[in-house]
Structures are given as C-alpha cells and as structure tokens.
Amino acid sequence: MIVTHFLNIFFLLLLARSGLEVLAAHPKLYWSDDCPPARPWARFSKKVYAPDSRRLWTSHDEEEAWSPVIALPGRRNLGLGRHWHFMTVQFWVLTGAVYLALVFTTGHWRYLVPTSWSLFPDSVKTVGTYLQFRLAGPLPVEPFNAAQKLSYFVVVFLLAPFQILTGAAMSPSVIARFPRYTRLFGGRQKARSLHFLGLVAFAAFTVVHTAMVIVHGLPREFAAMVLGSYDADRRLGLAIGLLGLLLLVAFHVVITRFSLHHRRRTQHLLGLMVNPFERRISRGFTSRQHYSRRDISPYFRVNGYPPVGEDYQRLAADGFRDYRLSIGGLVEHPVTLGLDELRRLGNQSEITKHNCIQGWTAVAQWAGVPLARVLDLVKPLPDARHAVFYAFDDKARTEGSSGVYYESVPLYLLTKPQAILALDMNDAPLSIEHGAPVRIRLETQLGFKMVKWVSAVEFVADYRQIGMGQGGWREDNQFYANEAGI
Structure with a gap:
C-alpha cells in the first residue's frame, strides 16, 4: 500500500x-x-x-x-x-x-x-x-x-x-x-x-x-x-x-x-x-439519442471560420445550385451528386447533442441523407477501410495554418443508425457558419470529426498516405487522437 x-x-x-x-x-x-x-x-x-x-x-x-x-x-x-x-x-x-x-x-x-x-x-x-x-x-x-x-x-x-x-x-x-x-x-x-x-x-x-x-x-x-x-x-x-x-x-x-x-x-x-x-x-457504442424539439439550444456555437476561397464563395452566392459532391476512391460506382440528387437518396431527421472537443455542447435538429444509403450507392471495395471527407476550408487562409481541412472516418461508423450527410439544421438549410451546403454527423464522435463544408469524399485503404498521415487535419496539425469517442 x-x-x-x-x-x-x-x-x-x-x-x-x-x-x-x-x-x-x-x-x-x-x-x-x-x-x-x-x-x-x-x-x-x-x-x-x-x-x-x-x-x-x-x-x-x-x-x-x-x-x-x-x-x-x-x-x-x-x-x-x-x-x-x-x-x-x-x-x-x-x-x-x-x-x-x-x-x-x-x-x-x-x-x-x-x-x-x-x-x-x-x-x-x-x-x-x-x-x-x-x-x-x-x-x-x-x-x-x-x-x-x-x-x-x-x-x-x-x-x-x-x-x-x-x-x-x-x-x-x-x-x-x-x-x-x-x-x-x-x-x-x-x-x-x-x-x-x-x-x-x-x-x-x-x-x-x-x-x-x-x-x-x-x-x-x-x-x-x-x-x-x-x-x-x-x-x-x-x-x-x-x-x-x-x-x-x-x-x-x-x-x-x-x-x-x-x-x-x-x-x-x-x-x-x-x-x-x-x-x-467508438466501435462498441451506437447512438440512441432522441431529444425533443424543446431541447434544441437557443444558440449553437460556430467552430472554425467559413471558407474564404473563390470557388466556395461563388457557390454560396448562387445558393449552392451548382454544388457537386464527388464520391470516389475505392468504390465500384464513383458518383458526382448535386443537392437535389442527394435529397432524393432519402431523408433522416434526428435531434442530437453536439459534443465539441473543447468542452461545449449544444442540441440541434439535423436532417439529411443516411450515410448507409451513400455506401449502398457507391459500394466500397473490399480494400476500403476509411472514408476521407474533404472540406472547402483551406486552413492557410482561415487560421494561418497549412492544408485543406479533412478527416478520415472508419467505415463502421458510417453504418451507424444516426450517421448522416446533413443538409438541414433546425428545419432550415444549413447556414454557411454551420457547414453549408453539406456536413457530416457522427453522433458518437467529437465535433472535429464531423466535417463541415464537405467538398468531396474518398474511400481509401489507408489514411496514412493523406496529409501528414495522422488521419485528419486536427491530428496532423494539432496532435489530436484519430479516435474521437471520448
């Protein structure tokens, strides 16, 4: 003793x-x-x-x-x-x-x-x-x-x-x-x-x-x-x-x-x-959150400044009508989808609690395409182990750091019931501050994994060949853990 x-x-x-x-x-x-x-x-x-x-x-x-x-x-x-x-x-x-x-x-x-x-x-x-x-x-x-x-x-x-x-x-x-x-x-x-x-x-x-x-x-x-x-x-x-x-x-x-x-x-x-x-x-737990509308937070913090690149600004000025989401990599059927095509894949609504790695929380209603539907559409190859979500956000221009924001996510998280490509927040299209036109929601993970302003998705066998090889921009530049369940 x-x-x-x-x-x-x-x-x-x-x-x-x-x-x-x-x-x-x-x-x-x-x-x-x-x-x-x-x-x-x-x-x-x-x-x-x-x-x-x-x-x-x-x-x-x-x-x-x-x-x-x-x-x-x-x-x-x-x-x-x-x-x-x-x-x-x-x-x-x-x-x-x-x-x-x-x-x-x-x-x-x-x-x-x-x-x-x-x-x-x-x-x-x-x-x-x-x-x-x-x-x-x-x-x-x-x-x-x-x-x-x-x-x-x-x-x-x-x-x-x-x-x-x-x-x-x-x-x-x-x-x-x-x-x-x-x-x-x-x-x-x-x-x-x-x-x-x-x-x-x-x-x-x-x-x-x-x-x-x-x-x-x-x-x-x-x-x-x-x-x-x-x-x-x-x-x-x-x-x-x-x-x-x-x-x-x-x-x-x-x-x-x-x-x-x-x-x-x-x-x-x-x-x-x-x-x-x-x-x-992360692997063992599945989200069972079902908050009510009265639980929705009156204020939802913004984490990260919106993209300032010309391509994103042009898309935003036109209401994202010309937005196209490229989904490729190790898949049988690569696709490029606009917002209307994404909405036709299905719609799922959920009211959940957002947990930022910094410590703050907020509850919001999210609606969008179940990521399981996206997997069914593109059919990842047997070698695919991770999906890499890229953002329009160039950190060299918004935070003085290097590289485009990205995060890798193991495929099993994309099959969880509350994993979606969110298009709407609180009964309205996503605002620019909160990730328009598309962000991801993974309700068992910390917020930095839920990429905003998604520009493309790539299915890969190993994320170590991307960026600095740590699995995401935060992991590369701010030394976060690639796992985000705690």
Whole structure:
C-alpha cells in the first residue's frame, strides 16, 4: 500500500495538470448543456463573447494558452493534454483497484470505513482541537484520528469514484449510447462542472493533508509513509520521501519540455495506450439519442471560420445550385451528386447533442441523407477501410495554418443508425457558419470529426498516405487522437 500511495500522488498530479490543459480549451463552466456564451457560472478567462455579436467569432477564439507551469503541456495543446489525461486515467484506475484489493485483503478497511455514527461529531471535535493549535491523538487502537479517518473514507470511497463517473458522463460515445446515464448528473455540462469541483476537492485535501504532515512532524510522518512505521529510521524516511518528491517534480519538468518540443513523438507514444481505449468505445457504442424539439439550444456555437476561397464563395452566392459532391476512391460506382440528387437518396431527421472537443455542447435538429444509403450507392471495395471527407476550408487562409481541412472516418461508423450527410439544421438549410451546403454527423464522435463544408469524399485503404498521415487535419496539425469517442 505504500507503493500505491506514491503512485496515487504521481498519477493525480498528471491528471490535474493535463485536466487543466483540457479546461484551457474552453475555460468556462455551465450548469446548462446549452452553454449560453454570456452566462457561465465560472469563467477562467478575460475574454467575453456575446451571441449577438456583430463580428463572427468561433469557439477557438475562447481558448486560452495557459502556462506549462500549471498545465500539461500548456500553450494551447489540447490534443496532447487529452493524450496525457486519458493515458493516465487508465493507470490511476488500475492503481486504485490494486489499493482497494489490498485494503480489503489485509483488513486495513477497518481503519478507513466508519463503523459508528459517533465518528462524525468526533471529527468536528478533532478539527476544533487543531484550530486551538493543539495536536489531536488517534482513535483507540487505530492509526488515525476521527477527522483523518472520515476524510480518507470520503476521498477513497466517494470522491475517487465520483471523478470516474463524472468523467465518463462527458464522453460523446457514452452520452450517445446511454443518454439516461448522463442525465443522472443533470447533463454533460453539470458533469463537467462537478468533475472540476472534484478536482478542487482533491486539491483542497492535498493541501490540508500536506499541512497535517508538516504539523505532526515531517520525519515522523515520512517514516510511516515511506518505511511503513512510525518507529522506523526517521532520517532515512525523510531522505527517501524528499528524494521522491524531487524526482516527481523533475519528471514533470522533463515530460512538459519533451511534450512541447517533440509533439509528434508524444502524440505517437501516448497514442499507443490511448487510441485502443478510444477505439473500443467508438466501435462498441451506437447512438440512441432522441431529444425533443424543446431541447434544441437557443444558440449553437460556430467552430472554425467559413471558407474564404473563390470557388466556395461563388457557390454560396448562387445558393449552392451548382454544388457537386464527388464520391470516389475505392468504390465500384464513383458518383458526382448535386443537392437535389442527394435529397432524393432519402431523408433522416434526428435531434442530437453536439459534443465539441473543447468542452461545449449544444442540441440541434439535423436532417439529411443516411450515410448507409451513400455506401449502398457507391459500394466500397473490399480494400476500403476509411472514408476521407474533404472540406472547402483551406486552413492557410482561415487560421494561418497549412492544408485543406479533412478527416478520415472508419467505415463502421458510417453504418451507424444516426450517421448522416446533413443538409438541414433546425428545419432550415444549413447556414454557411454551420457547414453549408453539406456536413457530416457522427453522433458518437467529437465535433472535429464531423466535417463541415464537405467538398468531396474518398474511400481509401489507408489514411496514412493523406496529409501528414495522422488521419485528419486536427491530428496532423494539432496532435489530436484519430479516435474521437471520448
């Protein structure tokens, strides 16, 4: 249990710093899944954007670049922050499982689990003792006093599971497959807010716990924590404990610098553990969302500025009457379809929740062609494994980056019941800001996979020959994971 104690410290710090990197991408917290721009309950940014602003703004404008001193790795690296977070959470949960197994097999649970209601008033008395600048002694035949026992119980058996449960309630695949589960927390944004408050609770516990260690005597407490006994060599325990903390700080300095200077290598190394985790969730879950019209959000954020190329501007000026969607690659029947031809393939309407990778959500009604109908029309060849959706959006002109926006999607996602080529939004043709004339909807995925302003679709055997070979523009340039189920 000594080892699991230090591993818990190690992983919790990784989770906290990487979690702050994720929060920096949308540093606002809401109680409503509509995410009203001007009404967060908490805002960690000086930026304020109004829904009726005369100037078009996007959710990326709300992002902050927090210092690498607090965020891992910092400096607007959401993709890498998510990699660190989801890699770490797997090992943290495993460490917790091992710790609980040891707690119950060794009988240590008796020192953690309250067995009498008297523990609660005794804890209050213990706190009062500390406030009088006196040390509180342990309970009879137990190593902890009442306040310690109660706080350890809350952290181990309540707070840690609470963080896992609220974290799962933010996954788009979980939200889509189990809408009722997320509603247990009042929606994704309440779960996100509660998850943040759980982080604050962990931080508060750590500060108080550290203060108590100092108050009770560092050598004595480190001997117990490191060597397992208050009677052990206190100098040795103190030396080992301080060395461990020094190595922990050094490790964080090294991984932060490595992540910032070798972002592609970090993406690949962490992806070895993160991508299979996300892939299992994406493959196994099917959206079962059925929101009502009264759930539709009054404001739906824009993510990414519309294309500014002459070809797109010409099509938009003519109401997209000359728009043609080219669908080819590894298919038996390549086709080029206009909007009227697309509509004749069929129409499917659905009211679903959009989950942006930055953290905001919104509900809208989408209508368009089931992607399964498109597959039936073009008949992908046996070698085809992915569909690559290209956009009119040239990022060199809209974001100062390189390349045309694209995303690759495994074919099994295109056969999901709520996977569509969306042509309409909220009973009207798609607006330019939200992807006109065509965007895709994949309701178990994060928003960056749902390409807007679609210009062409290509079926391929391997996406590694496209762009920088990572599977999409965000993956290429912002080091996102190619899997997008969490």
